[in-house]
Amino acid sequence: MIQTPPVPDAPSPLVVPVRDLTVELINATVQLDQPSGPTTRTVGTGFLIDAVRPDGTPRIVLVTAAHVLETMPDPEARIGWRVALPDGSWRFDPEPLIIRDDAGGPLWTQHPVQDVAVMEITAPEAFARAAIPIGWLADGNAFDAWQVGPGDELLSLGFPRGLSSNRAGFPILRVGRIASWPLSPVSAFPTFLLDFTVFPGNSGGPVFWTPGARKRPGTTGPETPFIAGLLSQEVRVGDDALEIGVVTHAVFIREAIARLDAEVRPSP
Template sequence: MVMDLAVELIHATVQLEQPLGDGTRTVGTGFLIATAGPDGQPRTVLVTANHVLEKMPGANARIGYRIANPDGSWSYSPQQLKIRDKDGHELWTHHPNRDVAAITIKAPPEFAKAALPLNYLAADDTFDKEQVTAGDEMMALGFPRGLSANSAGFPILRSGKVASYPVAPAKIFPTFLLDFSVFPGNSGGPVFVSHPVKGEPGVTQVADKAPEKGDSGFIAGLLTQQVELNSERLEIGIVTHAKYVRETIALMQNPLAPQTVAEGMTAVSGGRTASAEEAARD
């Protein structure tokens, strides 16, 4: 069975929010990954940007599930997600060096089925094998300023071109730039590449949610920041490599799992340049 990767990720992407008590709310985006727990049993993991959860001071967030109705319509059904214990301690796992967080959730069975397998996350060699470079188009899902595509709560699909070079390896370039308008609420959303089905231009696919390497597309990373300079939005997003999502999920199972610390390049003494990442805003 051939399915559209963008549609599959739309189903796996959720809005995260927490009312702040003053009529405002903190909003972000997350997506679901299916993997095995320490006991070997399947589990559903919610992935988002670490700062999304950090900015939620309360013990419970709301996760925006969607329910399919018999008549073909959809209902938006947000449910409570406990993110802190009674003492205020974080219940999620975050990467020690990058803005990535993951937490195990108990999603409704019909929603848990939407979670994508771990092997959809780009690995160390994916960018090289796929020859990803500047100018390539990628898609992103999110809830800009808390807006959804419709009353059913589906995320908004956007696209942009890779706006930086080089983009790999991740241990040297842990983030890359994407040329598209980013707003609060987009943080934590998946950024991905879909491959066209042979003979069907413009159609992308996943094959029974069990891809062979390179045959259907991949999740390149998650959106973590927007770039501003002197209070001016530059319409550039910063994407953290999926490698660090993989490492964060590994830390959930083993706190001693190895993590990548980005390596610096040898520079000429006195050399300096302003980077977009340093100018970024959440």
């Protein structure tokens, strides 16, 4: 739904295998929703990161915009799993996701400043395999290292107004161009603008670059895909939507996961 402690940066550029990030992120992106009335629901987007614990044990982390979970007051939300069937088709198979404790407190970990929330979850085996390695998240130096700038194309996944690309519940892929400058340092410019139409339900979705997306002439494209950030909100002036999205830089997802590492919570 769209409404409006730091850690050292990892070295850049990120070293990750060359894979099709578009399809992999589609498989790792899920719908989050909770009823808000007899015929309405609050909808947002989340995606899964493979972020092992400091002791080396496996962990799947759900990433979304913090306001998506904040606007869901009930303890139980739904997460939109999908199941592959023997005939090659898919079934949308949402399941309950407990997001608040018995006292109503949040079970997610929120970045102290930015609109980012992370939460350790138990995912079906197929989704655990689909989770994106944490190394694919851009760090604080990535934009400079890869000459990312205004006019470059980025892709985004989400569920605008709760819609999916098909009955199986896969997210809708969109494309836009970076619409703001400067983009660094991240400490001064934690968010940037993306020129594309944003709807309720897009919040929390991944924004990413993959080979084939257009870059400005004369600039160097990275050899590997990367997640640039997550969609936080749309830009509005009064009642007017400007068809511009606000993207929170991926380094703050890294920082939120670092805070999760520092917390003591029971395993889900």
